[in-house]
Amino acid sequence: MTYNQIKTRLAPCVLHCEKCFAFANGDIANQSGYLKYLLGNFDNYAERFVDLLDNAVFSNYPQFKVMLNSFSESECKGCREESCKLFKSCKVRKCHEKKNVDYCFQCFEFPCSNTGFDENLYKRSVDINFKMKEIGVKVYYNQIKYLPRY
Ligand code: SF4
Ligand code: SF4
Structure with missing residues (x-):
């Protein structure tokens, strides 16, 4: 799978939309x-x-x-197509566009306090972002693509 195809499945915060219960065709x-x-x-x-x-x-x-x-x-098209139906307070979606990055770990401000996430989601997002930064997007995706999200 290409980098751009993976992007349709992984949100900028790096949550796995494809395995979300709300994802259409997931x-x-x-x-x-x-x-x-x-x-x-x-x-x-x-x-x-x-x-x-x-x-x-x-x-x-x-x-x-x-x-x-x-x-x-379920009919969500994923975070890059529409606002997340689960995390209404998310600021990452709009912010990553302004910062012109695909994922938070690519942003010079990462890890920041601008996500709008609660403590659990923030920790999860930061941990995964650090992992992706270390091993790369494709390797990370190949490791998790069959795993449940929950
Ligand atoms: S609800 Fe949120 S996490 Fe779930 S598929 Fe839609 S954008 Fe992704
Ligand atoms: S790391 Fe923070 S500032 Fe950078 S894109 Fe993500 S939410 Fe925005």
Whole structure:
């Protein structure tokens, strides 16, 4: 994968949009859509299985399906295309454009206190940025591309 293709998947703060639950066409959205397809009319069965299999876990199916539908209908195009739907306070997206860098680690002010992130996200972003600075964008992406984000 080229540097520019990787950029469509990694946000300027270096979070992995491709593995985000909100990313349209991401693994979570696609696999949820496929599971939804495989489950078909399971609603009817789930209701019957509560008594038939004497297992109350099936009574949770409607809630599970709401979540599955939500995942499968995710439509975020990723941080470089639109504002992040998760981190409303993020300042990195606009800032990296002003600084004319692809990722924070390429900025002369990195690490800065201008991200708008909470303590956890800030630490995560800074740690990953330092790692990318050390090993490079492509090597980093190849290490994490199949890993879950959460
Ligand atoms: S921009 Fe935010 S909401 Fe959208 S895919 Fe990336 S991390 Fe998820
Ligand atoms: S000033 Fe901070 S938030 Fe903005 S690009 Fe540089 S390191 Fe990232």
